[in-house]
Amino acid sequence: MDIVARDITKIYGNKGNEIIIFEEANINIPSASFTGIFGVSGAGKTTLLNILSGIEPITAGKIIFDGWDLALAGEKERSDFRLSNIGFIFQNFNLIPSLTVVENVSLPLIAIRDKKEAAKMAEAALERVSIAQRAKNLPDTLSFGEKQRVSIARAIVNRPKIIFADEPVSNLEDRSAEKIIQILRDFNMKEKATVVLCTNHSELSRRKWDRFYNITGGNIKESWPTI
Numbered sequence: 001m002d003i004v005a006r007d008i009t010k011i012y013g014n015k016g017n018e019i020i021i022f023e024e025a026n027i028n029i030p031s032a033s034f035t036g037i038f039g040v041s042g043a044g045k046t047t048l049l050n051i052l053s054g055i056e057p058i059t060a061g062k063i064i065f066d067g068w069d070l071a072l073a074g075e076k077e078r079s080d081f082r083l084s085n086i087g088f089i090f091q092n093f094n095l096i097p098s099l100t101v102v103e104n105v106s107l108p109l110i111a112i113r114d115k116k117e118a119a120k121m122a123e124a125a126l127e128r129v130s131i132a133q134r135a136k137n138l139p140d141t142l143s144f145g146e147k148q149r150v151s152i153a154r155a156i157v158n159r160p161k162i163i164f165a166d167e168p169v170s171n172l173e174d175r176s177a178e179k180i181i182q183i184l185r186d187f188n189m190k191e192k193a194t195v196v197l198c199t200n201h202s203e204l205s206r207r208k209w210d211r212f213y214n215i216t217g218g219n220i221k222e223s224w225p226t227i
């Protein structure tokens with residue numbers, strides 16, 4: 001699924017106290033691409049993923065998925081669209097502490113009535129990220145890197161057409177970061193999913209991205225980071 005954001009403006013705050021994050025910015029994310037987005041802390045990476053997925057409203061502009069305009073949909077239609085098409089890897093994981101690993105991973109499967117089928121899908125997702133042995137654990141008993149894998153399993157469990165990954169490797173050492181990138185690249189190649197990954201790791205820029213964007217000064221440019 002491709003994503004086109006046209007002339008998007010995002011302003012937080014009220015009149016007289018406005019924070020402009022994007023000003024008529026454009027981004028074009030091709031279907032099935034592995035797209036990287038670089039930006040320093042505070043540049044607007046999380047804001048961008050939130051507006052692309054419709055979690056956060058835009059001030060002006062358009063966001064179009066395979067020709068379908070997100071803004072024209074109602075709240076229910078938008079949340080159904082998110083649930084069936086978008087997997088989100090949050091910067092702080094957003095795992096629910098009172099639910100086990102496998103229960104957390106099953107959350108996006110609420111629409112699947114066959115509970116056995118849902119459990120199988122959750123198990124398969126956990127296996128795919130090599131964390132199946134922790135299925136019955138509570139999130140608090142896991143290491144940072146393990147929580148990261150669980151959050152990836154939850155993002156891929158219903159085979160979304162798009163994955164948004166918000167700084168999935170920023171707090172990992174190089175070897176773990178490499179593995180996480182590889183898992184996402186595999187999912188992108190095998191499932192033809194569009195993967196959009198935000199990072200502030202400038203060295204990641206040398207990897208083989210299909211596209212790479214740089215957020216600077218309220219704009220999004222197709223370029224390698226220069227820092």
Ligand SMILES: Nc1ncnc2c1ncn2[C@@H]1O[C@H](COP(=O)(O)OP(=O)(O)O)[C@@H](O)[C@H]1O
Nearest residue numbers: 012013019039040041042043044045046047048
């Ligand atoms: N809900 C909000 N209200 C006001 N300002 C916000 C809000 N969310 C984020 N910001 C501000 O927007 C800027 C971009 O934030 P963010 O998208 O989180 O950046 P990044 O993810 O690149 O670190 C920051 O200056 C942040 O303080």
Ligand SMILES: [Mg+2]
Nearest residue numbers: 045046091166
């Ligand atoms: Mg962020």
